[in-house]
Amino acid sequence: MKLLLNIKKENDDLGKQVNNLVNILPKITYLKHCIAILLFAYSFTIQAQDLEYSSGKKYTLGEVSVSGNTSFSEQTIIAYSGLRKGKEMTIPGEDISNAIKKLWNSKLFSDIEVYITKIEDDVAYLQIRLSDLPQLNELKINGVKKGKKEGIIKDNKLKKGVKVTENLITTTKNFLTKKYQKQGFYNSKIHINTIEVKDSIETARVNMVLNIDKGEKVKIKDIAFSGNSVLSDKKLRKSMKSTKKINRLRILKRSKFIDSAYQADLGHVMDAYKENGYRDARILSDSIIVNNDKTISLKIDVNEGEQYTFGDITFIGNTVYSNEQLSRLLRIRKGDTYNGILLQKRIADDSKPDAFDITNQYQNNGYLFSSINPVEVSADNNVIDMEIRISEGKPAYFNSVSVVGNDKTNDHVIYREIRTRPGQLYSKANVVRTVRELGQLGFFDAQEISPNFNNPNPVEGTIDMEYAVKETGSSQIELQGGYGGGGFIGTLGLSFNNFSIKDIFKKDAYKPIPMGDGQKLALRLQASRFYQTYSFSFSEPWLGGKRPVQFSTSLSHTKQFLYNPATRNADKSRSFNITGITFGLAKRLSVPDDYFTLSQAISYQRYDLNNYNTGLFTFGDGFSNNLSYTVGLSRNNTSVDPIFPTGGSSFGITAKFSFPYSLLNGVDYDALKAERDENTRTRSDVNSTPLQVSDAQTRIAEIDQERYKWLEFYKVSFKGDWYTQIVKNLVLRPSVEFGFLGAYNNARGVIPFERFFVGGDGLGNYSLDGRESIQLRGYPNQSLSDQDGGTIYNKYSLELRYPITLKASAKIYALGFLEGGSSHNSFRDFNPFNINRSAGVGIRIFMPAFGLLGIDFGHGFDALPGQTEKHGWETHFIIGQQF
Structure with missing residues (x-):
């Protein structure tokens, strides 16, 4: 048996060189064979045996057999090789080498050998001996979390049964190394080991162990620029939003290197130049230097170019708006320093859907198909003349408007909030407002609301509008127990925020409750040894279904028992009962704009004292009546998600009067x-x-008893919140509050009810007498007011919020806060700057089934009334309330 050719695979990357060598093997001498073997021995072994003849000879091919460790059938291998019986061929010759190449290029075999088993006359008998590439049997991945392993397997195609080649191993190493470097793990190390599986199965198999050592994220020791003279290193480093060098004082931005963020920041460096008129600025090169202390330094070489200014700015193609109108929107004048970034924002600001720019001016008035392109027509003497070329197109009208994804909420609840109607002229502002209103309902995941533009037809001037929504849990259950108020407190609360009262008698509607009409129904029971509270409330946001007029009503009853110091228990024979009912109407206004709401309410409470003598009331037996009228004006234009607003404001002023x-x-x-x-x-x-x-x-x-038989008072309150997105996802919320309780008749005096109690979490576990509990973290509950409460309070708050996740199942955000506030009993004592200050951090978790939960750690910097040392740290648990 004589060996014709033998190929053993060691490295796929040199496959082409081997194939070329195989093609010329029959034409070279044995010595040249040996030289070739030496040259490629590290990757291939190619052998040729002396067949006792120096040149090729023609033979007729006889039987071809197959041997070796392979799972493929003999017929399959022979047919694929092309070495069919009866074929006339030259041995040695190209037919043999071509057969080897075909089998080799299939990437199924680790080595291939072709033998002449015998020669009879001019008939040659061949044998193909080969071994399959091993298949992956088991894969073990070390060094990453369980949830990441599936992604590694999918990205690198490491499924069981895949052929394990050197190329697969090398590609996997390179892929993971680059992946982790882009994430900031610049010193990551990847090791792959294979172990042959020896068992009774003939198929070659291996187990693979993939060891991943990501290491620590590499930090940036220094960022140095060269070639810059106009903008300093400090300004250029500041323009890099996410790539920062090590600074121990920095908290919000880390100094860890992430390649994708770095590449984006190189663009921000160029934007800094463009904003200062240097439109030709370029980055010539950038490099990463690995330091001995396992940090890196970034070196960036720039070419600043020359500064440009704006020349003549001409509008072309505009017929709807005059040049003067468009110039007022552009707000750029001849002679201004050239700023390409500002120019683009004034034309179309992609970061703000409701921006004051030219594109929105057109799109808010029907010109959906308009396009606006700035073109530089001249740059002589560093003065750039611009043409703003406008293609207005036809006005677009809504052909159809539809909603998809509302499985629970009835269509009419959604359509009454939609600001776009079939046949109506297209307005981007109305689309944006619709998304906001749907998010504010609280029935859908605000992050998933998507306006889809279907079937745009510029010729006909029509567009189909589809709003895609995703239902989220809108009902809440409160079931809790805790210790407070001198004993155990149990609470059962049910809040149905998308209720349907018209289906209350329909058996089929209970899934588990009638839902879909946007009404709110709440039931609550709270009890302890010392008090019991029962409440019911209902609201219909569109009374009559024609206008956004909200009708609401509530009914409550509270019973408080006097504490008996002798028995340390409640004395059930001595009680203070409050029964109340309220009816309210709130109407959305159209002037000054339709973010305003005017609300009015009439309420009645009856206070009954049965042998209930405390320091708050001078009479222990008797009653008081509180019939009052409340009017409020509020404006809320906060952004889409009511749980985590990123923009807009909310303020309200209310006045409550008795007769x-x-x-x-x-x-x-x-x-x-x-x-x-x-x-x-x-x-x-x-x-x-x-x-x-x-x-x-x-x-x-x-x-x-005579003074308080019918309570006489007036009460004014104000609260304002503002939301500003400083950078992506980082939101600043300043807040201001003020309240005042007064009397018409000074001789009658200020009533002991309806007062303000400042301090703590603001939850007010059992506010029996109309009191308002004002949250001021860092101090105990109601500790910053007198025992009977204050008649004046003011509060300032500054909160910084950052979302951890805003998914529908759970919205979580962290916060830091600064607060200050105080409570007083008369304007003579009132000083808006004499406040109790605090600061701290906290976290909020909103789950649809349970509402808002959270915890705050606040540090009070001032002493409590009657004390001399600062209060220090206080922990607050938040349930069902948003600050």
């Missing part, structure tokens, strides 16, 4: 006040007898 009874009831409150003051002095006089003190106390209670 001025003292003007009509004929009671002389000045005389009552004088009598009360006299009895107060008698009660406090050490020379008074016990009987005199008792009589004075009784008379004071009678006077106060």
Whole structure:
């Protein structure tokens, strides 16, 4: 048996060279064979045996057999090789080498050998001996989290059964190395080992172990520029938004190197030049230097070029708007320093869908198919003349408007919020506003609302509009227990924010409750040893279905039991009950704009005291009535997601009034006040007898019962929030609050109800008397007001928010805050700058089924009333409330 050719694969990258060598093998001497073997021994072994003849001879091919470690059938290999029985060929010759090449290029075999088994007359018998490339049996990946392994397998095609070649191993190493370098792991190391599987199965198989050592993300020690004289290194480094050098004082931006961010920041460096008139600025080269301390330094060589200014700016193609109107929108004048970035923003600002630019001016008035292109027509003497070429196109009209994805919410609830109608002239502002209104409903994932433009027809001037929404949980359940108010508190709350009251008697609608009409229904029960609270509320946002007029009503009952210090338990025979009912209407206005809402409400509360004597009330038996009217004006234009707004503002001013009874009831409150003051002095006089003190106390209670039979007061409150996106996802929220409680008749005095209690988490676990709990983190609950509450308060807050995730299942964001506020009892004591200050951090988690949850760690920098040392740290747990 004589060996004709043998090829063993060691490196796929040199395959072409081997194939070329195989082609000429029959034409070279044995010595040249040996030289070739030496040259390619590190990657290929190619052997040729002396067949006892020096030149090729023609033979007829006899039987061809196949042997070796292969799973392919003999017939398949012979047919694929082209060495068919009866074929006339020259041996040695190109037929043999071509057969070898075909089998080799299939990338299925690790080595191939062709033998002449015998020669009878002019008939040659051949044998093909080969071995399959090993298949991947098992893969073990070390060094990454479980969730990342599937991605590595998919990206590198490392499924079980794949042929394991040197090329596969090399490609996998290179892919992962580049991938981790782009993520900032510049010193990552990838090791791949294969282990042959020895078992009874004939197929060649190997187990692969992939060891990944990402190492630490490499930090940037220095960023140095060369070739710059106009802009300093400091300014250029500042223009790089995500690539920063090591600075121990920096908190928000890290100094770790990420290739993709670095490439983007090179573009930002050029933008810095373009914003200063250097439109020809270029980066000549950039390099990464690896330092001995495992950091890197970046070297960037720039060519600044020369500064340009704007020359003549001419508008061409405009018929809808005059040159003067477009110039006012462009706000760039001849002689201004050339700024290509600003020019593009004034034409079309992609970062703001409602930007004040020329493109939006056209698109808000129907010209969807318009295009605006700035063209430089001259740059003589560094003065650039511009033509703003405008193709206005035909006005576009909505052909159809549809919504998809609303599985629970009824169509009419969505369509009444949509600002685009079939047949209406296209307006980008209306599309943006529609997305905002749908997000504000709270029934859909605000991050997933997508306006889709279908079937645009510039010739006919029509467009089909489709709003894609994704339903999210809009009902909440509150079931909790905790310790507070002197005992265990249990709470059961149900809030249905997309309720349908018309289906309440339809059995089939309970899935699990009737839903889809956008109404809100809430039930709440809270109880402990010392109090019980029951409440019910309902609201319909579109009363009558024609206009955005919200009708709301609520009913509540609270019972408080007096604490008995002897038994340390509640005395059920002594109680303070409050029953209240409220009816309200809120109407969306159109002037000054339709972000304004005017709300009005009438409410009634009855306070019943049954042998309930405390420091708050001078009478322990009796009642008070509170009939009041509330009017409020608010404006809310915050961006799409109500849980995490990134722009806009929200403010509201409310005034609550009772009827001025003292003007009509004929009671002389000045005389009552004088009598009360006299009895107060008698009660406090050490020379008074016990009987005199008792009589004075009784008379004071009678006077106060008369004063508070019908509560008389007015109350004014203001709150404003503003949201600004500083950089992507980082949102600043300043906030201001103020409240004042006053009396019409000073002789009658300010009522002991409806007061402000400042400090703590602001949740107000059992606000029995109309009080308002004002959140001020870093201090205990209600600790910054008198025991009876304050009549004036002010508060300032500055909060910085950053989202961790905004998915529908859970929206999570972190925050840092600075706050200050105070509470006072008269304007004589009020000083808006004399406040209790605090700072801290926190986190918020919003889950549709449970509402908003969170925790804050606040540090109070000032002392509590009556103390001298600063308060220090306080922890607050937030449930169902958004600050």
